[in-house]
Amino acid sequence: MTVDKLKMHSPDLTARNVERIAELFPQVITESRDAEGNVTLAVDFDLLRQELSDHVVEGPQERYQLDWPGKRAAAFAANAAIAKTLRPVREESVDFDTTKNLFIEGDNLDALKLLQESYLGKVKLIYIDPPYNTGNDFVYEDDFAESSADYLARSGQKSEAGDRLVANTEANGRFHSDWLSMMYSRLKLARGLLTDDGVLVAAIDDHEHANLRSLLDQVFGAENFLASVVWQGVGKNDARFTAGGLDYMLIYARNQSLLVANDVRWTEPKRGYDLVMNAAAAAWDKSRHDPARATSLFREWWRTKPDTEKGLSMYSEIDETGQPFRRSPVSSPNPRENLMFEVLHPLTGKPVPMPPNGWRYSRDSMAEKIKQNRIVFGKDEAATISSKTYLNEVEQQAIRPAFFQVRANASDALNKLLGVTAFDYPKDVGVLAKWIDAITSSDKETVILDFFAGSGSTAHAVMNLNSADQGNRRFILIQLDEALDDGSAARKRGYGTLADVARERLRRAGAQVKQAAGLLASDLDVGFRSFHVGTTNMADRLATADDLMQPALSDAVGSVKPDRTDEDLLFQVLLDWGLDLAEPTTVEEVSSRRVLSVADGALIACFADEVNDAVVKAIAARHPLRAVFKDSGFANDAARINAEQIFREVSPETEVRAI
Structure with missing residues (x-):
């Protein structure tokens, strides 16, 4: 040995x-x-x-591709080894000895490289909200000029460019190129961290939506594109052409065919479901359990036009069980001889009209549904029959790719939590929780990564979700040590960097979530191990x-x-x-x-x-x-x-x- x-x-x-x-x-x-x-x-x-x-x-032959100045250098930057490390900082951490969560401060390109061995193929969901390329925001400036050997040779020195942000203005002459180079190297590294059934969600606005989708097509493969979700915020009435206010979430799978083979389906509760169920229960109680009277009261409530998912209004009747239901057709879409048989009216004993293609159910299934009172008959055999679909059986629906959500609510909630205006455009915790829940509902022990962590909204959403469904999802956040403006309210309050704000947000949010959990708080992990990217x-x-x-x-x-x-x-x-x-x-x-x-x-x-x-x-x-x-x-x-x-x-x- x-x-x-x-x-x-x-x-x-x-x-x-x-x-x-x-x-x-x-x-x-x-x-x-x-x-x-x-x-x-x-x-x-x-x-x-x-x-x-x-x-x-090869050569000048035309081919379909996304290209830009600096692309090869960005690919090199993703592959080059670095002699850096992650240094633990106990005094910044919460529950350091027991937590499974990580917060990493430093350049995310370095951090993603350092995580390659430990988390290769172990991250189920990556959610990122990268800097938007408006021409006034900042992008990471990476040093692509040296070879891998040169990089390692001076590994003990601070990079002249690796840890800085630079204005990405049109005057720079590389308005899109710098941004694409920054994203390309990081996305290449991020893909390797995903599990085989993993998913990446990237938030973006109009400025780089098309380029980011093309870039993700290259990194993940166009066949692994899953959705482009549209987030409508509050628009501007004085806008020249459209009110705007749109953001997007581009969603890609590591391997879409595997998701299909595993019959993965993303669902969400129907909007207004609880409201409708409560109204039905109130109508049932007020009618003293009279189905006809309850249905009348329930339909009267529907005429007030409550704010619900459109299809819920079809559930407008209440039967003797006190449950709202809708009528569904019982005809077969295709003619089949074994589905053609007589169905007798329960009062007259005569056959009801049979659809041209026969019934939707077999003879035995139809008999069972009649026995369960799941078939609705008319007054006599002349009326067409239908089946009952109860609302409580279809609470979930396929997740919708477009939604409206006011962004100001997220800012107000964060300002209230921290007691200071510290971040201009935080992510909405509720929106994040909805998508994290949809993607990880079948695996609540999984790892979720955000390498543009910002104020820490992703981790906040993970903690809220774990508290709601007793999950054990883990988070890894990476955030650059970006200095706050000297005149900002957060800087005056003592926060030096955006990473400082994010850590404090996690401390307060964790304490808040744990307090709200009450008796279940002991099983919640609301801590994090804090690390800094440092020299070797x-x-x-x-x-x-x-x-x-x-x-x-x-x-x-x-x-x-x-x-x-x-x-x-x-x-x-x-x-x-x-x-x-x-x-x-x-x-x-x-x-x-x-x-x-x-x-x-x-x-x-x-x-x-x-x-x-x-x-x-x-x-x-x-x-x-x-x-x-x-x-x-x-x-x-x-x-x-x-x-x-x-x-x-x-x-x-x-x-x-x-x-």
Whole structure:
């Protein structure tokens, strides 16, 4: 057994793509040398073209595509590895030791890369509301100018452009291009995080609706487009052409065919359903349980034109059960001999008129429905019969792709919660909850990601929804540390960045949700682990992170930055190993050394400056799946080799690494 080095930087997605090509076309894989002279796998594109000779489009030949200046650089930016990490911040967190939720502050391009190993294929729903490209708003300015090796070489330095926002004005000359480049790299990374049956919902306005749909067609495949939802807000009466006020939600599946195969259906309660049911109950009580009188009172109420889903007005009768119902036809759409039989009127005993194609139900089914009083007969056999459909059997309907919702309500609610005007256009928690519910109703244990978190509305909606249906949905929010204007009310109140506002919103919303839950509050997770995207924990030794992966551990002594804690190191290890950042962690003393245990000992870490045999033996005796140490903690090569021997004898199944 050898103690291998952890790479301590985000995955190289280019290498992963080469591996995928190798699975499909192993014959096109060859060997080459990188800039440092190391042998590496490479793709022979001439052979790959040959394999795809019937499909490759080259040169000036016309093809259907969305293109813009900077597209290739954006694709490169998505694939390039970064030597950064996520640093936990306990004092900003709520229920750090037990929560499953994450809040990440920093550039979402970096954060999405860092999450690739731990959450690959694990996110059920991604909801984003990216910056709208109006020409006055801001976009993320990414540095596309350097190679992956250059990026890693200076990994300890702050990027000159990576963490800034720049005005995306028409004067920039790249009004659409900058915005598309910003979105392209992030959407490519986001797609990989979705489960096979996962869904992405992207909110957008008119300015980039067409471009974003074309972009999503490229990233997800046009065949995975599900819907373009129209959100009508309050329009402007003084507008020149139309009142406007429209926003959209573009919805794409990771794999639409899988959703169809699983018979996935998104539903919502019919608008006004509860109102109608309450009115029917009141009519039933007032009529003293007289169906005819109750129906008369109920129809009188319908004439007041209550605000409900249009189709509900068809349920205008009340029968002897006290339930509202509507009449449905009982004729068969197609002629079938076995559906042609006599149905006798219950009073006259004579046959009622049979439809030309026969009945909708078989003889036995018709008899059962008559027995259950689910068939409505006329006064005599001359009248056409019908069946009853009760309203309480059809509460849900296919979710509607267009709706009206005043946006000011969301702003007012957030201002009231925070006690200050802190965010101009927060997302509507109710709207978000409706769509999250529709998409995750069959899986209430799932992960929901928002990498343009804004004020944190997505997490607020998840907490509300979990409280309403006792779900255990988890959220991951990512928000840039965008500074608030100096003169803003929120800045005067002490908030420095938009991320500060979002975290405070989650604290207050969580407390509010828990208080409202009462007896059920103990099962609610309204906490979050706060992380900041930071430079790597590894010190700059004039070497790239890849250079630290050499077998000779003693050569990397002192490679950890002095200001980093053992928890900083632990979470970078979790990222490197692809483990869930929400796994419970505990701290204990083992042979006078501080030891961190993850997921009840699935991983045990000791980053002490001096690791002795007693610590190694105690950890090995617990048979963890994984164990990790700081290589500089071993006094010398002999101590390291001895540690390897201890694990080989006591717990050979343990995977042992060092940083």
